[in-house]
Amino acid sequence: MIRTGMALGVGVTVLAGLVSTAWAADQSAKAMDPIAVVQAFNDAFARKDIEGLTAQLIEGGVQFDLRPAHADQNAAQGLTEELKARWYGVTPILFAGTESYARKVKVIDSRSSSDMATVWATITTEMRMPKSDKANSNSFTEVYLLVNTPDGWKIGAMMDDRATDRISTTTPTQN
Numbered sequence: 001m002i003r004t005g006m007a008l009g010v011g012v013t014v015l016a017g018l019v020s021t022a023w024a025a026d027q028s029a030k031a032m033d034p035i036a037v038v039q040a041f042n043d044a045f046a047r048k049d050i051e052g053l054t055a056q057l058i059e060g061g062v063q064f065d066l067r068p069a070h071a072d073q074n075a076a077q078g079l080t081e082e083l084k085a086r087w088y089g090v091t092p093i094l095f096a097g098t099e100s101y102a103r104k105v106k107v108i109d110s111r112s113s114s115d116m117a118t119v120w121a122t123i124t125t126e127m128r129m130p131k132s133d134k135a136n137s138n139s140f141t142e143v144y145l146l147v148n149t150p151d152g153w154k155i156g157a158m159m160d161d162r163a164t165d166r167i168s169t170t171t172p173t174q175n
Contacts, residue, residue, distance in 0.1 A: 034117035034146045035110050037153045042103040042123065048095040050088065057083050058147055058154035066161060083158065099128040100135070108141070117146040117153065123160070138162070 032040065037056050044053035061083030094101055108120040123142045128135040145157040 032152055034112055034119050034144070034153050035107055037146060037155060038107075038119045038121060038144050039105055041155060042105045045091075046100070046102040048091075048101075050091045050095070053091070054084050054087055056155050057087065058149065058156045059084065061155060062157045064157065064159035066159070067163075083155070097129070099130050099132070101125065101127045112146075115148050117148070119144040119146065 041056040142160040
C-alpha cells in the first residue's frame with residue numbers, strides 16, 4: 001500500500017511537472033514581443049527550420065512583392081502572395097540549394113499598440129552555395145506587420161525592398 005501511494009505520488013508529481021513545463025513554454029511563446037517574433041522568424045533560417053519560421057506567421061497573412069526576387073521570374077506575377085504558402089514554397093528550395101543561409105536582423109524602428117505592431121529592420125543575408133568557398137551577402141529593408149493573437153504576436157504581412165538577383169529558379173533542360 002505504501003509503494004502504491006508513493007508511486008501515485010511520484011506519478012502526480014511528474015504529471016504536474018509536465019503540465020507546468022508545457023504551460024510555461026506556452027506562456028513564453030505568448031510573452032514574445034514583436035521584435036522577438038521577427039528575430040525568431042529570421043533565426044529559423046540558419047537552422048533550416050521551416051516549421052520554426054512558419055510558426056511565427058499568421059494564417060492568411062500576406063507577402064507583398066515590389067519586384068520579382070529572381071531575374072527569370074515574371075514581373076507580372078502579382079504584388080501579393082499568401083505568406084505561409086510563400087515560405088513553404090521558397091524554403092525547401094533555398095535550404096536544399098544552399099550550404100548555409102542566414103538572415104541577420106538590425107531593427108530600425110518598432111511601434112505597437114495592444115493589437116498590432118510594425119517592425120522595420122535591415123536584413124543582411126549570407127548565403128553559401130555548395131562547393132563555394134565564400135558566402136554571398138545581400139542587404140535590404142524588410143517591414144513586418146504583426147497581429148496580437150490569442151497565441152501571441154504573429155507576423156501578418158511582410159514587404160521588403162530586396163533587389164532582383166541573378167539566381168535562376170529554373171533547371172536547365174538536358175539534351
